[in-house]
Amino acid sequence: MIKTDTLIIGAGPTGLFTAHQLKLIGLDCEVVDNLDKIGGQCIELYPDKPIYDIPAVPECTGEELTNNLIKQLKPFNIKFHLGERVDEVKKDNDNWIVKTNNGKSFSTPNVIIAGGVGSFEPRKFSPKECEKFENKSLFYSVKDKKVFDGKTVTIFGGGDSALDWAVELSKIAKVNLVHRRDEFRGADATLNKVKELTSAGKINLLTKYQLVSVSGSNKIESIDIKSDDGGTKNLKTDYVLGFFGLIMQLGPIANWGLNIDKKTIEVDTEKFETNQKGIYAVGDICKYPGKLKLILSGFHEGALAARACFKLARPNEKYRFEFTTSSKTIKDRLGIKSD
Amino acid sequence: MPKITYITHDKKSHTVEVQNGLTVMEGAVQNDIPGIDADCGGGMACATCHVYVKEDWLNKLPIKEDGEEDMLDMAFEPKTNSRLSCQLTVSTELDGLIVDIPSKQT
Numbered sequence: 001m002i003k004t005d006t007l008i009i010g011a012g013p014t015g016l017f018t019a020h021q022l023k024l025i026g027l028d029c030e031v032v033d034n035l036d037k038i039g040g041q042c043i044e045l046y047p048d049k050p051i052y053d054i055p056a057v058p059e060c061t062g063e064e065l066t067n068n069l070i071k072q073l074k075p076f077n078i079k080f081h082l083g084e085r086v087d088e089v090k091k092d093n094d095n096w097i098v099k100t101n102n103g104k105s106f107s108t109p110n111v112i113i114a115g116g117v118g119s120f121e122p123r124k125f126s127p128k129e130c131e132k133f134e135n136k137s138l139f140y141s142v143k144d145k146k147v148f149d150g151k152t153v154t155i156f157g158g159g160d161s162a163l164d165w166a167v168e169l170s171k172i173a174k175v176n177l178v179h180r181r182d183e184f185r186g187a188d189a190t191l192n193k194v195k196e197l198t199s200a201g202k203i204n205l206l207t208k209y210q211l212v213s214v215s216g217s218n219k220i221e222s223i224d225i226k227s228d229d230g231g232t233k234n235l236k237t238d239y240v241l242g243f244f245g246l247i248m249q250l251g252p253i254a255n256w257g258l259n260i261d262k263k264t265i266e267v268d269t270e271k272f273e274t275n276q277k278g279i280y281a282v283g284d285i286c287k288y289p290g291k292l293k294l295i296l297s298g299f300h301e302g303a304l305a306a307r308a309c310f311k312l313a314r315p316n317e318k319y320r321f322e323f324t325t326s327s328k329t330i331k332d333r334l335g336i337k338s339d
Numbered sequence: 340m341p342k343i344t345y346i347t348h349d350k351k352s353h354t355v356e357v358q359n360g361l362t363v364m365e366g367a368v369q370n371d372i373p374g375i376d377a378d379c380g381g382g383m384a385c386a387t388c389h390v391y392v393k394e395d396w397l398n399k400l401p402i403k404e405d406g407e408e409d410m411l412d413m414a415f416e417p418k419t420n421s422r423l424s425c426q427l428t429v430s431t432e433l434d435g436l437i438v439d440i441p442s443k444q445t
Contacts, residue, residue: 041379041384045379045382045384045385046382046384049384117378117379123413123415123445124445126415126416157412158409158412159409159412179412180412180417181408181412183408185409185412210416210417228418228419244412244413245412245413247378247385247387247413247445248378248385249445263376263378284380293380
């Protein structure tokens with residue numbers, strides 16, 4: 001059981017700046033995120049897209065913003081638990097017991113949900129029977145490519161993941177690459193490689209096709225794909241891989257007893273506390289009159305929630321407001337020598 | 340004000356007035372029409388405001404910007420008449436537009 005003053009759920013820009021605010025006022029925190037990297041939507045959805053409305057930053061990309069926030073956290077030693085999803089939040093006297101899907105547990109008086117629109121999960125195939133084969137002969141990511149050795153693998157998708165795996169797996173397996181249109185959005189170099197391998201007969205490329213059904217008893221034996229003009233094709237295949245990017249799902253947050261309306265959590269605007277004492281929500285996931293889904297609003301919300309955490313984490317101390325420009329205590333925390 | 344008709348997957352038709360300048364996505368969200376998630380809030384970054392446009396309207400719509408087709412790759416059951424409703428800005432020319440909402444967005 002890990003004990004901390006505050007657990008932050010979500011390592012997007014709001015979660016990161018909230019961590020900074022907590023450390024400035026002398027509280028500990030740990031951060032959990034379901035993605036395997038720091039940055040949330042900024043890094044997953046728009047790493048290269050420019051953002052123009054961060055105060056005092058005329059223009060930066062999602063990736064640059066994330067890197068700068070990480071840099072700002074450098075003076076502090078913050079523990080990130082990546083690739084883990086918080087599944088359970090339960091009350092235990094004055095503390096919350098928080099458990100992740102990997103079996104980690106935390107005990108903390110404060111939980112700050114900075115979860116955006118929920119956790120990122122892979123987008124799945126639409127035919128219902130796909131579920132039955134998931135993680136057996138149908139996958140949305142590759143953990144061990146050796147299982148495909150000598151087999152037939154059908155890959156769906158038109159982005160870098162689909163193209164990269166088509167190239168990689170063509171070395172050890174028979175590969176079908178299926179995409180819904182002729183254009184691909186992956187890197188040009190990889191696309192050229194795919195075309196080369198297709199001409200050489202190493203990859204069987206099928207465009208303007210989508211998956212309609214999967215057949216097999218315990219494992220997949222064949223699949224049907226359908227083209228835009230209505231024609232269908234049956235493909236014998238041992239494995240199916242789908243790379244359609246990630247989607248945000250509210251997931252287990254819905255079960256924690258919070259007031260939720262349209263995937264957002266109701267909070268007050270003084271502490272950004274939910275209907276549960278010691279659980280706060282900040283950033284895109286919180287809702288209050290006048291809420292704007294802007295990164296700058298998340299920063300403000302995190303700063304106030306951090307102050308609210310102080311009361312529960314240090315019940316016998318009084319919080320004193322201080323400026324970073326003048327406070328010796330804060331400068332010590334930042335590791336800056338004051339003269 | 341232009342009227343936009345949204346047909347939900349249960350075949351129910353919802354016709355609402357949407358102000359010029361708003362998007363077809365915003366028109367659905369503000370009028371509580373079910374089936375448009377719009378997780379990213381209109382940033383063309385999530386493909387959860389996916390609609391099917393009635394064929395005779397396809398040519399009258401604003402041309403797809405770079406990136407919309409890429410996002411549609413990830414949409415649930417995309418077709419040739421698929422669009423992201425956050426990219427369709429309502430104007431007088433779109434008065435009477437009919438869109439079908441898919442059975443789900445993810």
